[in-house]
Amino acid sequence: SQQGEEDPQALSIQEGENATMNCSYKTSINNLQWYRQNSGRGLVHLILIRSNEREKHSGRLRVTLDTSKKSSSLLITASRAADTASYFCATDEGSGNTPLVFGKGTRLSVIA
């Protein structure tokens, strides 16, 4: 079942601007992960944030997690045209062999 809701569903920005995508979920989690997917391609793992972490950085990516609000955000700074893709959050209950549950995703378009 799909538990995550992401907003916005689609986002169009100019190159150099920052892009923020949000994700909400419903159940308790062990960690939350963000993935990127170019059109028609497989998933690329971007970043994982554990339930006891509040913020994490990786290059131009910044992820926050608020477990009290059951929400997470992904910020891409200084966006580039190559960042154009769909971005998904996925929650992991983390009991060992549980699947990831994906949000609906945000389609990001970065215009050069």
Next chain:
Amino acid sequence: GAVVSQHPSRVICKSGTSVKIECRSLDFQATTMFWYRQFPKQSLMLMATSNEGSKATYEQGVEKDKFLINHASLTLSTLTVTSAHPEDSSFYICSARDPGQGAGDTQYFGPGTRLTVL
């Protein structure tokens, strides 16, 4: 790092035929693999959990007699779409955790198989 492969990457078949998709963990053993389906412009939806040596667990609404899953070894799970119809056209993705990586937080995804049923 751990790698999961899928074969074929793309398949086109006629309506009514069966298609087998393989998912392999290349450098680790996976007792559990997951199969997802993704329709155009939508997110990944879990179809089933594939368990080595036992029956797969299917999500609600997924027909187990139509989507046959066989996890015959610790490195291979297969998904067979039986009597495929055009509405089965989709992107099928498998994933697995590497239990050798501590708590195994990271799931490794295959590159996906695009099925087109004519």
